[in-house]
Amino acid sequence: MNKDKLETLLNCLPPFADTAGDPEWETVRRELESDEALKARFERERALDRAIASKLKTAPAPADLRAAILAGRETPARQPFSTTPAGLAIAAMLALLLISWGALTFFDRSSGQPAAAQASAGFLGDLTSFFDRTPDYDYFSRNLTDLRRQVEARGGPDTSDIPSRMSEARGYRCRLFDWEGRRVALICMERLEGNFHLFIVEGDDFVPLDRGNEPRFTQMDNWNFAAWGSSGRTFILGTRGSRGDLENLF
Amino acid sequence: MRSRTTNDTIDFEKLVDDYYASLYRFAYSLSGNEADAWDLTQQTFSRWAEKGHTLRDASKVKSWLFTTLYREFLKWNRQSKNIFSIDDTPAGEERHSVPAEVVDRTDASALLDMLAEIDEVYRAPLSLFYLEDMTYKEIAALLEIPTGTVMSRLSRGKALLRKRIFSREGETSAGADSSPAGQSSAGRTEIDNEQG
Known part of the structure; x- marks a missing residue:
């Protein structure tokens, strides 16, 4: 074994590795015994590696992280609706939206109109199928501008006319998906008040939801929603925060 | 079933x-x-x-x-x-060592911060090496990169981490003793050498 290779291997020896019985290290050990200078340097380096490793392993993890992880696993792993905690939150939000839309369609807008009812039912069914899948996200960034750029670069809806105050929020992640031939974007944002989930659908005839050019607010259990239309697109913003939190974004 | x-x-x-x-x-x-x-x-x-x-x-x-x-x-x-910047420490300056006692005096969280400041390509193998005692073969398998790449990144990464430990120790020493004598300690001399 040449000296360069020997030094490289020594440099890669894990700080507390037990190499007894490992043929590769037996060879290294033998070579090392015949080079006093290299042996002395290796021992100094190893002492340093061990000091670094020992010290790093004492760096504390947040005290409440363990509880948060355990609390986040509310759904058994192999149930069909199983997904990440964040995914569950988004799925729950969209499920509540779904119920809200269904109620609006059936009872407020189109009661007695079978076609509208069927459309809502179909929408409901499609959306439920989507929820059954894990919502893996396409892109993660703390920069909302990055997320918007990614959405548009991947053929998603134009995001240029989201309210300016919303643009000040911190980004989190986004996902694009196809829905009956349309591109739909889900952009998640963070503010001090909590998380906000913006659902953008290309077209104003797609979602059977009561909306206008100005946001219309709906509350459902712990969720508050705002829905509005702009430039032929439908926007739905949801949060577990208050209606006031939503209004602050417009 | x-x-x-x-x-x-x-x-x-x-x-x-x-x-x-x-x-x-x-x-x-x-x-x-x-x-x-x-x-x-x-x-x-x-x-x-x-x-x-x-x-x-x-x-x-x-x-x-x-x-x-x-x-x-x-x-x-x-x-x-x-968001990552490549640390352009010349490869020829990687032979300096740090006394283990310097590490003993360093706060664990501060040391983790120093590790986190190293460029990502070195940081991941180095973290697995120090935090998990992984061999270069295990690291290669986990990061899905060739073993030779892991070896070179470990070597370079270790040098970069030591440089940071040295620099911090130097700053601490300078803060504690700003006299010329304080700055001419063995550790300080090596920092100066390291930084060329």
């Missing part, structure tokens, strides 16, 4: 107890901040809850968790490479 899988035998709470702290430290060393490290650790266990049952070999749980966390990290940072 479904075959017996890893999730049948591994208790989730025990898994969390065994690995959450080390995964968090790895995540912190990669991301460099508490919020992202927290999210990455949580996300890793969420992935386990979803997909861990597909793992057939219980001895590979640790590797699975660390691989998953690393992949999540890459996903977060995809196309964000501009």
